[in-house]
Amino acid sequence: MKITISSQGKTLDSAVDPRFGRAAQFILYDTEAGSYEVISNTQNSAQGAGIKAAETISQAGAQVLITGHCGPNAFNTLKAAGIAVVVGADGCTVGQAIERYRSGRLTASGSPDVAGHWQ
Amino acid sequence: MIIAVASGKGGTGKTTVAVNMAICLNEPVQLLDCDVEEPNCRIFLKPDIRRRERIVLPHPVVIEDLCTSCGECSRACQFNAIVSLKTRPMVFPSLCHGCGGCIKVCPQNALAEGVREIGTIETGIARQVEFVQGCLDVGQTLSPPLIREVKRRAARKGITIVDCPPGTSCPVMAAVKGSDYAVLVAESTPFGLHDLKLAVETVRRLGLRFGVVINRMVSTDRCVVKYCRSEHIPILLEIPEHRAAAVAYSRGQLLVEAVPEFRGLFERLCCRIISEARGKEEGPAVTTRGKIVGTA
Secondary structure, eight states: OEEEEEESSSSTTSBBOSOSTTOSEEEEEETTTTEEEEEEOOOOOSSOHHHHHHHHHHHTTOSEEEOSOOOHHHHHHHHHTTOEEEOOOTTSBHHHHHHHHHTTSSOOOSSOSSOOSOO | OEEEEEOSSTTSSHHHHHHHHHHHOSSOEEEEEOOTTSOOHHHHHOOEEEEEEEEEEEEEEEOTTTOOOOOHHHHHOTTSOEEOOSSSOEEOGGGOOOOOHHHHHOTTOOEEEEEEEEEEEEEEEETTEEEEEEEEOTTOOOOHHHHHHHHTTOOSSSEEEEEOOSSSSHHHHHHHTTOSEEEEEEESSHHHHHHHHHHHHHHHHTTOOEEEEEEEEOTTOOHHHHHHHHTTOOEEEEEEOOHHHHHHHHTTOOHHHHSTHHHHHHHHHHHHHHHHHTTOOOOSOOOEEOOOOSOO
16 A cells, blocks of 8 residues: 655654645655655646646555645545545654554544635 | 726725726726726725626536546646545635646546636626726635636726736736736835735736836835836826825725816827837836825
8 A cells, every 4th residue: 555644854753744736745655565756846836736746645545644734625525536545643753654554543533624715 | 998007005005096996087998897806996996896706616516426546537637636645536615716627538427517606796887987897706816716717707908907806816816917007006115015026026927017106105215116117117107195085985986086186197198008008119207206295
């Protein structure tokens, strides 16, 4: 299974980026191989950054997203792409977030946890 | 002739200048209130509204039977309003700017055009002034298309005054573009000067002829005057700080009617702007300086 974590840095020791759409980058972690790759989130969207980021991680093959917060447009796009959304993982490292998810202390959310910027 | 009344900073007196100019002009005059998020010229002009039109903006609608999920639409959209995953594209109408690009690039003709309402345009008469205002619906964020619709109603003859939104972003561009002259209304404070500089940069980039009106001028702070002189920007009028003006404003009255001394100032302002806009050689910067006796 491939898990994507919004990250402020490029290693498992980096802090989770609480933002999804405008996250510094994403770590794509492969649970079977125990390896990861860094996916850049270089976009300059005036709007709809969450939608664009959802497209990016969907194309990278993510099945789960772990992040701090997720708004309605990003959430609906992720849902359409079949990606489970886990929010509330800010304040820890990427490695810790993966561990918490695997041990069941972080679980997928059924709805966005913050309001959109444009609605 | 189209005269745009703009400013960088909000609350400097754009509407005050626009409505009082409109009332003082001696030729056919039209006023377009393009501050569509909060149009307020009507408070002072009290127009008789005769026509209301709902304004819509197009957005794509996916015809699922024709779509092959190729993703061309998503790649064409600069606003992330349509996204193609492995499934059929998802459309976010509230993010759509209505450019129609996705519909044009779709190789399957699988996108139709839907519309959403964004606001209302009201047209009417306020004494001799032909009045048009745009009102953006509550909850809408995209004002430039509505502003452009208001401007499409600009008269071909006479003088059209455009009351612009504040700032220097897209709505201001939409409102100011295509004008023959821009009047920048500024207040003489450090903050006012900072934002005036941004507004000057904007109109210069658009290649517009422009001048400055300083509102609520107090003799102690001359930062805007100094700036305009150093940049060779004509100061069209200095409106003095005056208690009676504030009282009239708070009651929704026109300055030129509530405080008769103001009429001369605005009449001279109109003449000055029209001659500047008609491209008279710029002479030495002569400033009309309001001198009003009375309780300040």
